[in-house]
Amino acid sequence: MFQINTGSAEPIYRQLMDQLRRRVAAGQWVAGQELPSVRDLALQLAVHPMTISKAYSLLELEGLLERRRGLPMVIAAGHARPAAARDRLESLRPALARAAAEARELDIPKAQALRLFERLLDAPDTGAL
Amino acid sequence: MFQINTGSAEPIYRQLMDQLRRRVAAGQWVAGQELPSVRDLALQLAVHPMTISKAYSLLELEGLLERRRGLPMVIAAGHARPAAARDRLESLRPALARAAAEARELDIPKAQALRLFERLLDAPDTGAL
Amino acid sequence: MFQINTGSAEPIYRQLMDQLRRRVAAGQWVAGQELPSVRDLALQLAVHPMTISKAYSLLELEGLLERRRGLPMVIAAGHARPAAARDRLESLRPALARAAAEARELDIPKAQALRLFERLLDAPDTGAL
Amino acid sequence: MFQINTGSAEPIYRQLMDQLRRRVAAGQWVAGQELPSVRDLALQLAVHPMTISKAYSLLELEGLLERRRGLPMVIAAGHARPAAARDRLESLRPALARAAAEARELDIPKAQALRLFERLLDAPDTGAL
DNA sequence: GTGGTCTAGACCACG
DNA sequence: GTGGTCTAGACCACC
Structure with a gap:
């Protein structure tokens, strides 16, 4: 749960x-x-x-x-419907902004970072590199 | 600095x-x-x-x-060369895994999450949605 | 304590x-x-x-x-049992090695050094020479 | 030197x-x-x-x-002769007292500690246990 | 100049 | 109650 x-x-x-x-x-x-x-x-x-x-x-x-x-x-009532898509996306921003900042400091190519993120979106946690 | x-x-x-x-x-x-x-x-x-x-x-x-x-x-000596690319990518994993977990809980479509991440990789912090 | x-x-x-x-x-x-x-x-x-x-x-x-x-x-768990006798003895080595080095530099006969050490092992601190 | x-x-x-x-x-x-x-x-x-x-x-x-x-x-003159044996032994005391205190805290049997010290007095540093 | 240690004391976060 | 963090500032030791 x-x-x-x-x-x-x-x-x-x-x-x-x-x-x-x-x-x-x-x-x-x-x-x-x-x-x-x-x-x-x-x-x-x-x-x-x-x-x-x-x-x-x-x-x-x-x-x-x-x-x-x-x-x-x-x-609570008033939360009957899920939040609008753009609000949900907005609430994802801080975590992603942090990851982006780390990627920049690590000097990781954009394509690599994106590929890793994509894999993690598919496979919850275990996906090997 | x-x-x-x-x-x-x-x-x-x-x-x-x-x-x-x-x-x-x-x-x-x-x-x-x-x-x-x-x-x-x-x-x-x-x-x-x-x-x-x-x-x-x-x-x-x-x-x-x-x-x-x-x-x-x-x-320290022994840190003369930067870490191998795969080690650096590996050290980015926790932050991205966390973002991926949040995206999943928010039920955000993969494409949207990836697009936001891409934008944040380009534009350090300010990029509006 | x-x-x-x-x-x-x-x-x-x-x-x-x-x-x-x-x-x-x-x-x-x-x-x-x-x-x-x-x-x-x-x-x-x-x-x-x-x-x-x-x-x-x-x-x-x-x-x-x-x-x-x-x-x-x-x-911490994993420190449930006391260290093996040989590890404990090993961790005493630096202090004794130092004392031995000093004894050698002072040109103190081995027997005298050993006797002093024995006395100190018995009597915590006060034992006069 | x-x-x-x-x-x-x-x-x-x-x-x-x-x-x-x-x-x-x-x-x-x-x-x-x-x-x-x-x-x-x-x-x-x-x-x-x-x-x-x-x-x-x-x-x-x-x-x-x-x-x-x-x-x-x-x-300096006045240090023509080496110190008396008992003064030299006395100056060894602090190092040995410290080793003895550690041995006590480590609960190392007296005989073992003495044997290690004896070996270190013979063999400068390398002597294995 | 460098870093290390310690104190006094505030404030926070967690359970 | 617990530990963690930070500040202000002193003093020390080393090079």
């Missing part, structure tokens, strides 16, 4: 938030859909419940989630 | 280390070349000298830099 | 690292065991917290310690 | 001073004997002349050396 990397430098709650945001934008999660409870998700990911709670609360502040007393949280 | 982003979540000393590593790999800095002194670089980047010193020391531990008592640090 | 000599030429953080390394090798500290917190140890040794932190961080880089976000650091 | 290890943590001028002191104590260098000039020794050891000069000056302050205008420095 969620892919958490405990060893990463990126904080866990942020990994959660980012994934949830992107999946809502992509329409994988739709308005009204119930989220797993804090405790369940904490157990499943082997993470402290407070960490889950922090992610949920921040997303509630953002308006992406809605809290209903005594009931599981849900994706 | 170095591009530091004070506001970034990535610590300054780490930004320095990454840039230096990449530029040595690209052959922009060659073995035996003297680095700017801790104090000079600190002044230039408007950063505390200890921050620079930390980056230098860690790179020395890694074997990328060499300390010579009383003299400026230098790029 | 740790013996720090503030007056020594050897930096405090390095004294800490050396002691911890040796005690893990000797099996006095075992894998998974929690280290005293940076702040506690700093108070106890009357030293600045950053000094402790530096020692801990470098040992983490070495792989001897493991960081767990929000929790005290622990001896 | 002198063994200098540029890579060591111990400063060069101190390595020089220690060696000279020990050799005078052992009677290898006797009162009135001329020392190599600062420049010659600097060339020979590939070291900055100021480093040699610093060692000589400090030893002059100690009274071990004597400066004579326009002439090479010499071992």
